[in-house]
Amino acid sequence: xxxxxxxxxxxxxxxxxxxxxxxxxxxxxxxxxxxxxxxxxxxxxxxxxxxxxxxxxxxxxxxxxxxxxxxxxxxxxxxxxxxxxxxxxxxxxxxxxxxxxxxxxxxxxxxxxxxxxxxxxxxxxxxxxxxxxxxxxxxxxxxxxxxxxxxxxxxxxxxxxxxxxxxxxxxxxxxxxxxxxxxxxxxxxxxxxxxxxxxxxxxxxxxxxxxxxxxxxxxxxxxxxxxxxxxxxxxxxxxxxxxxxxxxxxxxxxxxxxxxxxxxxxxxxxxxxxxxxxxxxxxxxxxxxxxxxxxxxxxxxxxxxxxxxxxxxxxxxxxxxxxxxxxxxxxxxxxxxxxxxxxxxxxxxxxxxxxxxxxxxxxxxxxxxxxxxxxxxxxxxxxxxxxxxxxxxxxxxxxxxxxxxxxxxxxxxxxxxxxxxxxxxxxxxxxxxxxxxxxxxxxxxxxxxxxxxxxxxxxxxxxxxxxxxxxxxxxxxxxxxxxxxxxxxxxxxxxxxxxxxxxxxxxxxxxxxxxxxxxxxxxxxxxxxxxxxxxxxxxxxxxxxxxxxxxxxxxxxxxxxxxxxxxxxxxxxxxxxxxxxxxxxxxxxxxxxxxxxxxxxxxxxxxxxxxxxxxxxxxxxxxxxxxxxxxxxxxxxxxxx
Amino acid sequence: xxxxxxxxxxxxxxxxxxxxxxxxxxxxxxxxxxxxxxxxxxxxxxxxxxxxxxxxxxxxxxxxxxxxxxxxxxxxxxxxxxxx
Numbered sequence: 001x002x003x004x005x006x007x008x009x010x011x012x013x014x015x016x017x018x019x020x021x022x023x024x025x026x027x028x029x030x031x032x033x034x035x036x037x038x039x040x041x042x043x044x045x046x047x048x049x050x051x052x053x054x055x056x057x058x059x060x061x062x063x064x065x066x067x068x069x070x071x072x073x074x075x076x077x078x079x080x081x082x083x084x085x086x087x088x089x090x091x092x093x094x095x096x097x098x099x100x101x102x103x104x105x106x107x108x109x110x111x112x113x114x115x116x117x118x119x120x121x122x123x124x125x126x127x128x129x130x131x132x133x134x135x136x137x138x139x140x141x142x143x144x145x146x147x148x149x150x151x152x153x154x155x156x157x158x159x160x161x162x163x164x165x166x167x168x169x170x171x172x173x174x175x176x177x178x179x180x181x182x183x184x185x186x187x188x189x190x191x192x193x194x195x196x197x198x199x200x201x202x203x204x205x206x207x208x209x210x211x212x213x214x215x216x217x218x219x220x221x222x223x224x225x226x227x228x229x230x231x232x233x234x235x236x237x238x239x240x241x242x243x244x245x246x247x248x249x250x251x252x253x254x255x256x257x258x259x260x261x262x263x264x265x266x267x268x269x270x271x272x273x274x275x276x277x278x279x280x281x282x283x284x285x286x287x288x289x290x291x292x293x294x295x296x297x298x299x300x301x302x303x304x305x306x307x308x309x310x311x312x313x314x315x316x317x318x319x320x321x322x323x324x325x326x327x328x329x330x331x332x333x334x335x336x337x338x339x340x341x342x343x344x345x346x347x348x349x350x351x352x353x354x355x356x357x358x359x360x361x362x363x364x365x366x367x368x369x370x371x372x373x374x375x376x377x378x379x380x381x382x383x384x385x386x387x388x389x390x391x392x393x394x395x396x397x398x399x400x401x402x403x404x405x406x407x408x409x410x411x412x413x414x415x416x417x418x419x420x421x422x423x424x425x426x427x428x429x430x431x432x433x434x435x436x437x438x439x440x441x442x443x444x445x446x447x448x449x450x451x452x453x454x455x456x457x458x459x460x461x462x463x464x465x466x467x468x469x470x471x472x473x474x475x476x477x478x479x480x481x482x483x484x485x486x487x488x489x490x491x492x493x494x495x496x497x498x499x500x501x502x503x504x505x506x507x508x509x510x511x512x513x514x515x516x517x518x519x520x521x522x523x524x525x526x527x528x529x530x531x532x533x534x535x536x537x538x539x540x541x542x543x544x545x546x547x548x549x550x551x552x553x554x555x556x557x558x559x560x561x562x563x564x565x566x567x568x569x570x571x572x573x574x575x576x577x578x579x580x581x582x583x584x585x586x587x588x589x590x591x592x593x594x595x596x597x598x599x600x601x602x603x604x605x606x607x608x609x610x611x612x613x614x615x616x617x618x619x620x621x622x623x624x625x626x627x628x629x630x631x632x633x634x635x636x637x638x639x640x641x
Numbered sequence: 642x643x644x645x646x647x648x649x650x651x652x653x654x655x656x657x658x659x660x661x662x663x664x665x666x667x668x669x670x671x672x673x674x675x676x677x678x679x680x681x682x683x684x685x686x687x688x689x690x691x692x693x694x695x696x697x698x699x700x701x702x703x704x705x706x707x708x709x710x711x712x713x714x715x716x717x718x719x720x721x722x723x724x725x
Contacts, residue, residue, distance in 0.1 A: 074695025088707045211687035230687030293707035307696040
């Protein structure tokens with residue numbers, strides 16, 4: 001079947017599945033809307049958590065980050081998985097025992113303060129919107145590349161789908177849709193990875209192939225790398241030959257910045273509201289503990305494959321494009337060439353990726369602007385090496401084509417560093433590592449269609465989880481517990497059905513705002529991710545830990561801690577990213593990405609001293625802390641009514 | 642008596658978490674960040690050991706830790722008769 005029809009088929013079938021599930025599992029009460037009635041099986045919750053957690057960024061960009069950063073990317077891999085250990089041991093079981101709906105619920109009740117509750121609501125909304133803007137953008141990119149619709153149309157279609165199952169289904173609908181989405185995304189991620197691993201190393205498991213040996217010999221432009229070389233050795237040798245000062249398996253970020261970044265990502269992960277809230281949906285404390293394990297297992301399936309994909313992709317890129325003649329490689333196949341290409345694909349002795357007309361993918365991605373080639377030495381062949389090919393992102397000279405048929409660029413060329421034999425001529429965006437990988441490795445069409453469905457599943461599942469958190473913090477925490485609170489009874493004046501309606505309206509509005517942010521993304525989307533993790537690490541993580549493990553922690557300490565942690569982290573990132581646009585402003589050499597760690601430490605210190613200098617929390621609060629430490633008696637998540 | 646039991650349960654909980662978090666710290670921050678260069682001098686198949694911990698090994702350790710934690714906590718819950 002044609003590639004385009006296959007893509008429509010895969011994406012259409014997966015969408016039909018999600019909507020079917022949403023209709024089957026729509027929510028009838030606030031308890032079902034917020035926490036799926038608290039009756040989700042731990043394994044299902046683990047899958048849903050994994051889908052919730054793995055966003056368009058994990059699916060599309062992570063392998064690219066890994067292949068770009070080499071060993072330093074360990075901070076992301078460890079940070080985004082190690083946080084689940086903290087979640088399982090320090091947060092999830094106690095929050096489940098507490099048995100309410102949201103994170104601001106816990107902060108407000110534990111610290112007997114509507115100020116603390118409101119600060120928490122503001123943080124939840126800020127962190128979640130930051131995150132969701134990127135998801136909608138991811139939906140748009142996948143749609144525009146694979147379905148050939150405009151990015152904005154793609155965002156609107158994505159909004160429509162999320163609207164149906166988030167607004168109708170609430171947490172119940174989202175949870176079961178996410179289980180399906182997890183299956184789609186993990187299959188879509190691992191199948192191409194297995195193909196690649198077999199192709200490059202002959203090992204079935206990418207995790208083993210990563211440490212395996214290459215099946216083929218190839219010329220990296222400087223020397224021939226013999227078959228039987230370890231994948232990572234071949235990469236290191238090629239990096240050295242092509243002028244990179246640091247090889248793939250060495251670090252360059254420095255120990256302390258890597259350390260701080262890893263801590264910020266781990267504690268941020270454990271403190272993200274849309275992740276925490278998932279542990280309110282299981283039936284018991286015991287289930288909350290084990291469910292974190294299942295979640296990490298399902299996440300690890302992608303996260304341990306990812307570094308292998310990054311390494312294979314980097315190797316393939318050098319092997320397949322170094323010194324290849326652009327004009328003949330990227331042209332449309334003539335009948336003879338098509339036959340030769342098909343024969344090469346069946347003949348293991350020939351490298352099918354380098355025969356005439358095998359490189360049409362290069363042109364496709366050139367058209368999308370994520371890949372560009374500037375023939376700086378005019379030899380008609382592609383060279384790939386250390387250094388930027390030209391200044392900035394590609395700025396194409398309209399549709400004008402160069403001597404070899406490549407898109408001409410208006411950018412200023414950057415000469416190779418002194419003493420480097422080969423001059424780099426290629427620009428590639430890190431996102432193409434996953435999206436274009438199957439084409440680079442000339443895998444079958446249905447694999448490419450699968451990637452499209454997987455990318456959409458990753459983006460939609462995360463967006464839905466975030467939107468639910470936003471809507472529940474507005475309808476439940478802000479309206480129900482602050483604005484419409486009956487002062488006498490300390491209960492909400494809204495009835496269950498009124499609050500459910502409010503939650504649905506809030507979800508619909510949130511989708512609209514998210515869509516707007518997806519169509520008109522703020523210029524700093526990449527940098528604000530540091531915001532989301534840094535703020536979660538400096539606010540929610542310590543405030544919840546203190547609430548459970550320090551019985552003496554009081555309202556004053558918690559509010560002072562949150563204020564200091566948040567203000568410090570916020571100001572530092574603003575100074576680093578926005579005031580000094582080069583992103584080089586630092587204090588003590590700490591990068592903005594790791595600053596959440598310092599904010600978190602400040603939070604702990606300030607909270608401790610302020611709480612000890614002020615009165616102990618009231619007895620009923622201390623009893624409540626005693627109570628959440630003991631598993632027995634965990635009621636199903638209940639409403640405040 | 643009830644209060645003493647709750648106290649003892651909590652102490653044992655803290656002890657279990659602390660032990661597991663020491664392993665967590667060594668596998669990730671120890672092997673993957675602080676001593677990664679030292680471990681990289683050891684080859685392990687096609688991997689350098691530090692690199693392997695940073696990109697693969699630590700994740701496997703995390704997984705084992707959570708399942709061990711869940712199992713041990715369930716046993717402790719039963720021992721102190723606070724299970725659900």
